Amino acid sequence: MWQSSRVLVLALTSFLGLSAVSAGPSFRGGHGDVARRLASASSLRLHFTIKRDSMYINGASEFDVFANPVLSENNSIAFNGQATFVDGTTVQKYLLVDGVTYSVAQSSPYGVVSETVSCLPATVTTPLQELVGAINTATPVVTAASAASANSTRSLAQNAEEATVTISASSCACKGKMRPCIFFEGLGSTDNSGLSDTTDYFDDIAKHAPCCSSIKFAKVNTADYPWTSATQQQKVCDLSISMSPTSSASTKTIDNTIIVAHSMGNLLLGGAIANGKCKLSSTSSWVALSGPMKGSMGSDYLQNACSGNSNGFVSAVANLIGRCPANPATASLAYQAEAYASSALNAAYIAAQTAYRSYVSAAMCSNAYDGLLSLDQVVYKLGGSVINHKSKENDGIVEYASCAGGFATSKFSNTHTSPFYVTKLNHADTAFRHGDALFDNSQKPVKWFECLL
Numbered sequence: 001m002w003q004s005s006r007v008l009v010l011a012l013t014s015f016l017g018l019s020a021v022s023a024g025p026s027f028r029g030g031h032g033d034v035a036r037r038l039a040s041a042s043s044l045r046l047h048f049t050i051k052r053d054s055m056y057i058n059g060a061s062e063f064d065v066f067a068n069p070v071l072s073e074n075n076s077i078a079f080n081g082q083a084t085f086v087d088g089t090t091v092q093k094y095l096l097v098d099g100v101t102y103s104v105a106q107s108s109p110y111g112v113v114s115e116t117v118s119c120l121p122a123t124v125t126t127p128l129q130e131l132v133g134a135i136n137t138a139t140p141v142v143t144a145a146s147a148a149s150a151n152s153t154r155s156l157a158q159n160a161e162e163a164t165v166t167i168s169a170s171s172c173a174c175k176g177k178m179r180p181c182i183f184f185e186g187l188g189s190t191d192n193s194g195l196s197d198t199t200d201y202f203d204d205i206a207k208h209a210p211c212c213s214s215i216k217f218a219k220v221n222t223a224d225y226p227w228t229s230a231t232q233q234q235k236v237c238d239l240s241i242s243m244s245p246t247s248s249a250s251t252k253t254i255d256n257t258i259i260v261a262h263s264m265g266n267l268l269l270g271g272a273i274a275n276g277k278c279k280l281s282s283t284s285s286w287v288a289l290s291g292p293m294k295g296s297m298g299s300d301y302l303q304n305a306c307s308g309n310s311n312g313f314v315s316a317v318a319n320l321i322g323r324c325p326a327n328p329a330t331a332s333l334a335y336q337a338e339a340y341a342s343s344a345l346n347a348a349y350i351a352a353q354t355a356y357r358s359y360v361s362a363a364m365c366s367n368a369y370d371g372l373l374s375l376d377q378v379v380y381k382l383g384g385s386v387i388n389h390k391s392k393e394n395d396g397i398v399e400y401a402s403c404a405g406g407f408a409t410s411k412f413s414n415t416h417t418s419p420f421y422v423t424k425l426n427h428a429d430t431a432f433r434h435g436d437a438l439f440d441n442s443q444k445p446v447k448w449f450e451c452l453l
Contacts, residue, residue: 043068044079046131051170054208054435054446057127057373059087065131070098081132094128101126126373130439172451174211179258179283180243181212184236185222186263186290186431187329188322192221195239202262205432208450212258216243220268226332227267228348230275236268237278246283255281258453262431263398264329266291266405270352273359285361285453290430292398293353293405295335301387302326303340320383320397320427335390335402356405362419362452364430364445365403365412366395371426372434372443380426397427415441416448 043066050061057063063086067079081096093104101120106113120126185201199205199217206215218239225232237254241247246255259280261269266288272278280286298321306324322330334340336349369384371377380396393400400422404412412422424442428434437443 044135046135048438050438052436052447054432055438056435057085057438059090060085065128067132067135078136079132081128081135083128083131094126096126096128096132101129121378127438130437134439172210172447174453176211176453177256177283178211178213179256179285180214181209181216181258181260182240182243183215183217184220184259184261184265184269185218186265187222187333189219189222190224191219192235193219195219195242201433202260202431203433203435205446205449208432208446210450211453214243220265222264222268223327223329226328227264228271228332228345230277233268233272233275234277236265237272240269241278252276252278253281254278254284256283258285258287260287260289260449261291262289263292263427264333266293266356267333267352270355271348273355274348274351280359286359287449287452288356288360288363288403288405290365290395290398290403290427291356291363291405292333292402293356294349294399294402295338295341296321296333296398296402297335297338297389298383298387298397299326299330299333300335300338300340302330303334317379317383317386319379321387353406357407360405360407362421363403363405363407363412364421364423364425364448365400366398366423366425366427366430367393367400368424369394369396369426370424370443371396372429372437374428374434376426376428376434380428384426395425395427395430416444417451419452421445421448 046065046067048063048065050056053061063083065081065083067081069077070080072078080098083094085092089108091106095102095104103118103120105116108114183199183202195216196219197216202217209215218236220232220235237252240254240257240259241249244256247253247257248255259269269286270293273280301317302321302324303326306326331340332345334345336346369380371380383396384394389399391399391401400409407420409422412418412420414422422442423430423445424440425445429443430445432446432449436446
């Protein structure tokens with residue numbers, strides 16, 4: 001779960017041969033001579049200590065990356081690499097060799113070591129690729145003062161004061177007033193039990209919610225009812241009003257409350273407000289995550305397949321959008337103004353979008369489905385490419401334009417410090433399930449939420 005400024009600080013050791021490497025293409029001699037010198041050069045070792053648990057990689061808070069210099073055919077230098085992450089009895093290794101990434105998983109729960117080796121598809125991005133990629137694109141140091149000891153460790157500096165990098169704090173405090181928080185899930189839940197203290201849907205976001213004086217996770221059936229259901233919209237209002245003693249059921253006002261909604265949860269809330277079932281006071285905040293405010297072409301894709309008009313349904317996508325027949329919730333997400341959207345549904349979308357633009361305080365959307373390293377990554381990349389989305393700018397399920405809900409895209413920024421955050425996350429990542437990236441500023445959903453209010 002890569003990247004983020006919550007990070008780290010790296011210690012560079014084992015620098016034997018680095019002076020040659022950092023000189024890059026200025027090597028003298030033929031290709032063969034340079035290749036031999038690189039082959040005998042020691043690895044560059046980078047030690048990482050991660051300060052935020054949302055950025056841990058395979059459960060590891062500390063790890064080393066070894067980068068080995070290689071010479072390409074055009075006489076430029078690149079690096080292969082290796083990284084190992086240890087979590088209890090499980091060891092996960094990644095190896096990057098000539099642009100191909102290999103995964104080696106070792107486990108020994110009962111003292112017997114088992115190992116699984118696989119070549120990862122190009123669609124999967126690992127932490128090692130990002131780290132070695134950063135080294136490959138680094139600017140070479142032309143000259144530097146060095147202080148070398150007799151051992152294999154050497155420290156280098158070039159104008160150390162200017163080279164100092166400011167890294168943001170590993171955690172954020174609440175900038176405003178602490179308030180009760182309620183989280184609404186997206187499509188697919190059959191639980192209609194009301195408020196809960198625990199969640200799997202939003203992972204451990206409760207650890208990164210400094211502005212929440214209390215936290216509840218709403219259990220609302222988002223599978224067997226359309227988002228336009230008056231019953232479910234009323235339930236969203238009732239649960240939200242119950243969070244704060246200053247809220248009022250008689251005036252239908254949600255007061256002094258932070259509402260966080262993912263995916264279809266945003267349509268339920270927007271529809272409830274549009275239909276006069278409740279309203280937000282100025283002391284409440286609506287934080288929207290990947291809301292399909294114009295619907296999702298995933299719904300159209302499934303309904304088209306179920307009607308027999310598809311050239312072929314990719315079964316793996318069923319894990320994202322369901323199987324035939326489409327359930328009521330999925331059917332209600334038919335894309336606005338497309339074949340499966342009725343005039344009543346189109347009107348409901350427009351009304352919900354108006355409420356969305358009037359009340360949303362912050363929103364997280366995505367214009368690419370790259371995603372964080374996880375078991376979900378490949379499936380959402382498949383959804384992003386197989387489903388006939390109206391735009392390539394999507395999170396695998398919801399398009400950027402749909403998530404924006406009528407807000408101008410100029411309102412969004414790809415930095416996690418922006419209230420309106422456009423990311424390169426998939427639909428599961430924006431529910432905080434896979435933490436943050438180490439470096440990519442467009443893949444830090446947890447830190448975005450923690451530092452938001």
